[in-house]
Structure formats: C-alpha cells, structure tokens
Amino acid sequence: MSGPLGMTASGWAGRARLRPGGLLYGGAVGSATAHAHHSVQVIAALGGDDLLMAGPDGEPFGCRAYVVPAGVRHSVLGGTARGVVLHYDPLSSAGRGLAALAGDAGGLVPAAADLPADPFEAACALDAVLPGGPAAEAAAHPGLARVLAWLPGRDGVGLSRAAEVACLSQSRLAHLFRAELGLPFRPYVLWLRLMRAAELASRGHSLTDAAHGAGFADGAHLSRVWRRMFGIPPSDFTRTVQWM
Numbered sequence: 001m002s003g004p005l006g007m008t009a010s011g012w013a014g015r016a017r018l019r020p021g022g023l024l025y026g027g028a029v030g031s032a033t034a035h036a037h038h039s040v041q042v043i044a045a046l047g048g049d050d051l052l053m054a055g056p057d058g059e060p061f062g063c064r065a066y067v068v069p070a071g072v073r074h075s076v077l078g079g080t081a082r083g084v085v086l087h088y089d090p091l092s093s094a095g096r097g098l099a100a101l102a103g104d105a106g107g108l109v110p111a112a113a114d115l116p117a118d119p120f121e122a123a124c125a126l127d128a129v130l131p132g133g134p135a136a137e138a139a140a141h142p143g144l145a146r147v148l149a150w151l152p153g154r155d156g157v158g159l160s161r162a163a164e165v166a167c168l169s170q171s172r173l174a175h176l177f178r179a180e181l182g183l184p185f186r187p188y189v190l191w192l193r194l195m196r197a198a199e200l201a202s203r204g205h206s207l208t209d210a211a212h213g214a215g216f217a218d219g220a221h222l223s224r225v226w227r228r229m230f231g232i233p234p235s236d237f238t239r240t241v242q243w244m
Contacts, residue, residue: 022088029076036073045082144181147166
C-alpha cells in the first residue's frame with residue numbers, strides 16, 4: 001500500500017544494490033528498530049524533513065545525515081520520503097575512512113541540489129565521493145578471480161574449499177581477500193548470501209524458500225541476520241524495494 005510521495009506502509013520503497021561488503025539504497029527511508037550491524041552506515045535525507053534517529057542511549061536526535069560506526073546500536077525513529085542509505089564493511093577503505101568521521105555528517109554529504117534527483121542515482125554518486133571511494137570491483141590475482149566467479153550461488157562454502165578452487169593456501173587466500181577486496185572471507189560470503197536471498201524474494205519466492213536458496217537454515221535464520229544488519233524484517237524491505 002502506497003502513501004504520500006511513494007512511501008509505503010512499511011516506510012521503505014526504492015531501489016537497492018547489495019554487494020559484497022556493502023549496500024547502496026535510494027528511496028523512501030522508513031523506521032528501523034534498535035540494531036547494530038558490522039558495517040559502517042551512512043544515512044542521509046535528500047531535502048525536506050530531517051531524519052529522526054536515536055543512539056545507544058535511546059535519546060532521539062534530528063539530523064540531515066549521519067555516519068554510524070560498526071557495532072554501534074542505533075535506530076531510525078522517523079524517516080524521509082527521499083533519502084539514501086549506504087553500508088560499508090569496516091575493514092574496507094571506505095569503511096575505515098568513514099569510521100573516523102562518525103557522527104553528524106551534514107558537512108560530509110553534499111547538498112541535495114548537488115546530487116542526482118533520483119535517490120538511487122544519488123546513492124551511487126555519494127558512494128563515489130565519500131572517503132575511500134567505492135569498493136574495488138575487480139580482482140587482480142587470478143586465484144582470487146576464480147573464487148569470486150565461483151562463489152555466487154554456493155551454499156555452505158568454507159575457506160578451505162575456496163582455497164582449493166583458487167589453488168592457494170587458506171592463509172594466502174584470506175590475505176588476498178583483505179588486501180584486494182578490503183574485507184575478510186566470511187563477511188564477503190555473508191553479503192553474497194544476503195544478496196541472493198534478496199534476489200529470490202524480489203522474484204516472488206517466499207522468505208523460507210529464499211532463505212534455503214541462499215544457504216540459511218530457514219526463514220527465521222534469514223530474518224535474524226537481516227534484522228541484525230538492518231533493523232527491519234526482510235519482508236518489509238523485499239516487498240517494496242527493487243533490487244538492482
């Protein structure tokens with residue numbers, strides 16, 4: 001059900017791209033219950049009303065933009081009809097750069113007039129100018145490239161099996177993940193699984209089927225991971241978000 005300016009009953013409606021180590025979202029920003037994720041988050045309103053958020057102490061505050069460090073409990077009490085949300089792994093170059101600037105990001109995020117009018121395009125543009133820049137998209141080492149091409153759609157993959165595919169030792173492959181992608185193996189795989197679950201749910205699969213298809217034990221397992229990452233149940237997001 002839609003409301004003013006394209007917002008839905010869940011508060012979230014827009015376009016998103018999940019990628020290993022991060023997420024880009026642009027559209028209506030809804031509320032999110034108290035949560036803490038392993039990623040560094042940038043959240044911003046694109047004109048109009050400010051966001052209403054709460055930190056670890058639960059005290060509400062308003063802001064146009066904010067950087068939330070990894071592991072910091074927070075919530076979104078009031079969203080906006082046009083906004084962006086970006087997530088970065090804390091070990092990525094962008095995550096490290098942003099973590100040092102945690103807090104009010106009004107001076108970090110360009111004014112809405114200086115960003116594309118489309119919220120998702122604004123998220124992509126912001127991703128390119130934030131400290132550290134966007135995450136690396138290509139792997140130079142051939143063994144790592146083989147693993148990245150092989151991983152999508154695999155269930156229950158461990159570092160040992162991936163190392164066999166790469167024809168490398170586990171320690172060498174783990175080093176390449178950190179050095180070339182900026183994040184460890186396990187978070188990379190978790191983001192792939194979330195991306196797969198979101199893709200399946202967006203195609204009309206039930207959350208249970210999406211969970212199984214992405215390697216989660218069941219729908220409850222997927223919901224726990226999703227809530228821990230984003231503070232909302234996956235059903236509220238996947239029904240109203242177009243995945244890119």
